[in-house]
Amino acid sequence: VQLLESGGGLVHPGGSLRLSCAASGFTFVNYAMSWVRQAPGKGLEWVSTISHSDAYTYYADSVKGRFTISRDNSKSTVYLQMNSLRAEDTAVYYCVTYKGNAFGIWGQGTMVTVSS
Amino acid sequence: DIQMTQSPSSVSASVGDRVTITCRASQGLSGWLAWYQQKPGKAPNLLISVTSNLQSGVSSRFGGSGSGTDFTLTISNVQPEDSATYYCQQANSFPLTFGGGTKVEIK
Numbered sequence: 001v002q003l004l005e006s007g008g009g010l011v012h013p014g015g016s017l018r019l020s021c022a023a024s025g026f027t028f029v030n031y032a033m034s035w036v037r038q039a040p041g042k043g044l045e046w047v048s049t050i051s052h053s054d055a056y057t058y059y060a061d062s063v064k065g066r067f068t069i070s071r072d073n074s075k076s077t078v079y080l081q082m083n084s085l086r087a088e089d090t091a092v093y094y095c096v097t098y099k100g101n102a103f104g105i106w107g108q109g110t111m112v113t114v115s116s
Numbered sequence: 117d118i119q120m121t122q123s124p125s126s127v128s129a130s131v132g133d134r135v136t137i138t139c140r141a142s143q144g145l146s147g148w149l150a151w152y153q154q155k156p157g158k159a160p161n162l163l164i165s166v167t168s169n170l171q172s173g174v175s176s177r178f179g180g181s182g183s184g185t186d187f188t189l190t191i192s193n194v195q196p197e198d199s200a201t202y203y204c205q206q207a208n209s210f211p212l213t214f215g216g217g218t219k220v221e222i223k
Binding site for chain 1: 117148152159162165171211212213214215216217
């Protein structure tokens, strides 16, 4: 059972990044998927969730209109397209399963740094 | 949005002590409350879902209780490996929100 994030890095303010998360070891299509982030030295912040069938998406107010979550069940992969990035988006981004109203399986995280 | 207030922000305990962490929601959660443990440099780990449902593989020294707006995580007979930061999270409605965290230090 594994979630492997990729796509993080250093980006200038106003720039874009696309995070990917590849799932393995479980039936991906049965799980809603989420992104949760953690700024350096800070607590956890939920970012976005997509339903298992891709029918529903939810976003934190802090990213609404700038971030887009999507999934490809044929590839067992979930994505987070991040546009108009700001310094306050700097964080470790975790890919997480959301089932039974809890975040069950977590990836190792990918660091996103927004800086000029 | 539902606000989650977690207390204390930090606690220091001796091996064998009982540690209690509380989480208060700004509105009722119908039991949809989860607890996570995070060790430095690691991803969080789900300990308890739906107020008191202990996850497989999690020590029975961890217990959850509560209802309405007030919830508690109890660590009985605390051990050195319990040194970590603990977070509550409401799952009653979107946007999902976390408490601010409680850092547990073992003396």
